[in-house]
Amino acid sequence: xxxxxxxxxxxxxxxxxxxxxxxxxxxxxxxxxxxxxxxxxxxxxxxxxxxxxxxxxxxxxxxxxxxxxxxxxxxxxxxxxxxxxxxxxxxxxxxxxxxxxxxxxxxxxxxxxxxxxxxxxxxxxxxxxxxxxxxxxxxxxxxxxxxxxxxxxxxxxxxxxxxxxxxxxxxxxxxxxxxxxxxxxxxxxxxxxxxxxxxxxxxxxxxxxxxxxxxxxxxxxxxxxxxxxxxxxxxxxxxxxxxxxxxxxxxxxxxxxxxxxxxxxxxxxxxxxxxxxxxxxxxxxxxxxxxxxxxxxxxxxxxxxxxxxxxxxxxxxxxxxxxxxxxxxxxxxxxxxxxxxxxxxxxxxxxxxxxxxxxxxx
Amino acid sequence: xxxxxxxxxxxxxxxxxxxxxxxxxxxxxxxxxxxxxxxxxxxxxxxxxxxxxxxxxxxxxxxxxxxxxxxxxxxxxxxxxxxxxxxxxxxxxxxxxxxxxxxxxxxxxxxxxxxxxxxxxxxxxxxxxxxxxxxxxxxxxxxxxxxxxxxxxxxxxxxxxxxxxxxxxxxxxxxxxxxxxxxxxxxxxxxxxxxxxxxxxxxxxxxxxxxxxxxxxxx
Numbered sequence: 235x236x237x238x239x240x241x242x243x244x245x246x247x248x249x250x251x252x253x254x255x256x257x258x259x260x261x262x263x264x265x266x267x268x269x270x271x272x273x274x275x276x277x278x279x280x281x282x283x284x285x286x287x288x289x290x291x292x293x294x295x296x297x298x299x300x301x302x303x304x305x306x307x308x309x310x311x312x313x314x315x316x317x318x319x320x321x322x323x324x325x326x327x328x329x330x331x332x333x334x335x336x337x338x339x340x341x342x343x344x345x346x347x348x349x350x351x352x353x354x355x356x357x358x359x360x361x362x363x364x365x366x367x368x369x370x371x372x373x374x375x376x377x378x379x380x381x382x383x384x385x386x387x388x389x390x391x392x393x394x395x396x397x398x399x400x401x402x403x404x405x406x407x408x409x410x411x412x413x414x415x416x417x418x419x420x421x422x423x424x425x426x427x428x429x430x431x432x433x434x435x436x437x438x439x440x441x442x443x444x445x446x447x448x449x450x451x452x453x454x455x456x457x458x459x460x461x462x463x464x465x466x467x468x469x470x471x472x473x474x475x476x477x478x479x480x481x482x483x484x485x486x487x488x489x490x491x492x493x494x495x496x497x498x499x500x501x502x503x504x505x506x507x508x509x510x511x512x513x514x515x516x517x518x519x520x521x522x523x524x525x526x527x528x529x530x531x532x533x534x535x536x537x538x539x540x541x542x543x544x545x546x547x548x549x550x551x552x553x554x555x556x557x558x559x560x561x562x563x564x565x566x567x568x569x570x571x572x573x574x575x576x577x578x579x580x581x582x583x584x585x586x587x588x589x590x591x592x593x594x595x596x
Numbered sequence: 597x598x599x600x601x602x603x604x605x606x607x608x609x610x611x612x613x614x615x616x617x618x619x620x621x622x623x624x625x626x627x628x629x630x631x632x633x634x635x636x637x638x639x640x641x642x643x644x645x646x647x648x649x650x651x652x653x654x655x656x657x658x659x660x661x662x663x664x665x666x667x668x669x670x671x672x673x674x675x676x677x678x679x680x681x682x683x684x685x686x687x688x689x690x691x692x693x694x695x696x697x698x699x700x701x702x703x704x705x706x707x708x709x710x711x712x713x714x715x716x717x718x719x720x721x722x723x724x725x726x727x728x729x730x731x732x733x734x735x736x737x738x739x740x741x742x743x744x745x746x747x748x749x750x751x752x753x754x755x756x757x758x759x760x761x762x763x764x765x766x767x768x769x770x771x772x773x774x775x776x777x778x779x780x781x782x783x784x785x786x787x788x789x790x791x792x793x794x795x796x797x798x799x800x801x802x803x804x805x806x807x808x809x810x811x812x813x814x815x
Contacts, residue, residue: 451767452598462768476689476707495693502603502769531769532600538607544772545690546697547611548604555698558616562623569624570631577632 242281255281262439265432265510266457279443286442287342287350289380290324293373294366294400294409295356299391300326302428303435319438322350325368336369343383351441352384354412357393357400361408377415386446387412387421390434392529395423395453402535413453420446423453427529430510433458452532454504463500463526466508469493482523493520497541499528599766603773606780614780621787622795629796641810648809649802655815656801669728673721680718684711684754712761719754722747746789752778 239247245255259276263269268276292300304327321327322342323335330338342350354377359365363372371379381387389412392398400409413421424437437455440447447455464470472478472492479486479493492498500508503526507518520526525541528534538548597605659671685691689705696702705711726747729735756775758764763771786792808815 462763464768465763474708476705478689494690502600502772504767532598533604534600536604537600538604543690543693545693546607547615547694548608549612551612551615551698554612554615555619558619559623561616562620563627565620566624566627567631570627573628574631574633 239285240281241283241285244285245281261432262436265436265506266440267460268457276439276443280439283442285320287320287322287346288353289322289339289342289350289384290327290353290355291368291376291380292325293354293356293358293377293394294407295391295393296399297326299355299394299428299434300324303431319351333369336371339380343380347383349385350383351438352380352387353390354387354394355390357397357407357409357411358415359400359407360410360414361406365407374415377412381412381416381419384419386441387416387419388424388437388441389413389421389453390424390429392425392427392534395425396532398427399535401533421453422447422449422455424458425452425454425530426505427527427534429530430458430506430512432510433506450504454530458506458510459504459530461504461506461509463503463505463508463520464498467500467520468508469520487523490523493523493525495543496525497539497543498525499531499534499537499540499544500526501544503528503531505530599769599773603769603776606773606776610777610780614783618783618786622792625787625792625796629799637810639811642812643809645806645810648813648815649806652805652808652815653798653801655805670725673725673728677718677721677725680714680721681750681754683714684718684757687711708761712758715754715758715761719751719758722751722754726751742789745785746791749778749782749785749789750791753782 256273256277259280260270260273263273263276290300320342323339325331325335328335328338356373358373358377360374363374366373368376389395393400393409394412397405397409397411397414400407401411413423422437422441424434426433436458437447440455440457447457450456450459452459464473467473469490469492472490473494477486477489477491478495479491480495481487482496487493494501498520500520507526508520511518511521527540528537531537538544538546542548659667664671683706686695686703687706688708688711692702692705729739729743729747753775756771756778759766760768760771760775765771766774782791786794805815
């Protein structure tokens with residue numbers, strides 16, 4: 235596939251109808267909450283686009299993000315869009331291996347220096363560079379080298395965006411996120427464990443069409459991470475009515491009531507799961523009967539327990555209250571005894587006023 | 597510190613610290629009062645101290661006609677915000693879960709929209725009593741810094757709760773974190789301010805009633 239051809243030409247060659255292409259553009263515009271008038275703008279921009287070079291680096295990760303993207307559905311238009319992007323280096327997907335693979339990365343960097351998009355999944359070991367290497371190069375060195383020539387960086391998955399599971403307590407590798415190491419480049423965070431495939435492609439489309447998207451305080455594109463799961467959840471009316479499942483097999487669970495009591499992190503989690511859903515819009519975890527784990531938020535693995543309700547303190551408060559009571563008894567007895575002694579002393583030292591004293595004063 | 601880290605801190609170490617201070621503080625305050633002791637009443641009992649105590653516990657919650665005519669506003673607004681606080685604190689399901697974790701006791705909650713509406717009414721009632729306190733010359737003269745502090749730490753959890761429920765301005769983890777932190781501030785100040793009346797009120801009323809009952813006087 236030639237890099238000189240535009241996306242429009244490539245789609246035409248591959249027999250993708252304009253109708254299908256516009257449908258994809260409309261879906262993407264809808265996900266980004268853009269008005270219908272923007273659909274032709276997205277279509278026109280994408281059609282004219284020449285295949286930008288993408289280098290995808292995978293560090294401390296489980297390949298779930300790549301699996302999410304590639305196994306979403308066969309032959310979707312997202313796949314073709316991705317085919318149309320020149321994915322020059324992705325060590326899980328590329329055919330080449332060893333030095334040939336690294337050569338592909340170096341060539342792609344040289345040819346497109348300053349213009350390629352860097353996609354990263356996985357966290358980077360911060361304690362010891364030897365924890366994770368590729369072709370003898372530490373993750374940190376490779377990230378900094380490739381990031382230096384990138385037009386922009388897209389951190390995909392919770393590991394690359396916030397450290398993810400490798401960063402979970404006790405974080406043996408000292409895992410850090412991309413934004414912890416790269417400070418001088420635009421970074422778009424696409425968290426999730428894994429992120430929704432349509433969101434990954436949506437972010438790329440948004441970036442290619444409109445440039446750097448509007449980001450929230452955690453560097454996430456507001457178009458996809460602007461709403462909490464709770465606010466968009468189809469079970470929200472049950473929360474409002476005070477109807478909750480108390481266990482995974484009680485009447486409430488069977489009736490599809492709110493999963494807040496079972497530890498749902500929907501109220502504090504921003505993602506598009508409740509609207510875009512998974513498997514081509516089939517379902518999402520809450521619809522399948524499981525509470526949201528909050529995987530698109532920082533430290534989701536250590537956020538007080540998956541099955542503990544958000545309002546419940548994370549430490550043993552009952553024990554704290556008992557210790558406090560014991561400490562209060564000791565301190566209170568000491569203070570009380572001191573006050574009692576003062577009172578007795580005051581009574582003892584009390585000078586009685588006689589009629590004679592009063593007479594003298596007057 | 598990210599918003600999530602902040603939320604975890606207020607749900608974890610900060611909540612434990614607030615619980616410790618509140619529980620230890622309450623025990624200290626109770627012991628301070630009890631250990632002072634009272635002189636034995638050597639007079640012959642002319643009635644039942646216990647009966648008078650329990651009767652007063654109940655009767656002092658009902659304003660008499662004279663009080664109502666003199667301080668109708670204080671009584672009505674006081675009832676509204678106290679009942680409102682009870683509903684908002686004890687009948688919101690996420691709050692019940694906290695009490696259940698500590699005590700093992702659970703009870704049914706109200707729909708969150710009813711809690712939200714009650715919260716708004718309670719905040720209005722609290723604002724009204726504050727305005728009354730500032731406007732009324734006698735109230736203003738009697739008020740000191742502590743009175744305004746107590747009002748503030750009572751109002752703050754209602755306000756942050758409202759903001760967290762409606763997700764105003766900040767991220768949800770930050771808003772929920774601020775709400776819990778405001779409750780922790782209330783917990784820390786509880787034993788050491790007039791807020792402790794929520795506990796001491798009952799024994800004070802009982803004691804007043806018991807003295808009267810012992811003397812055979814109705815209170």
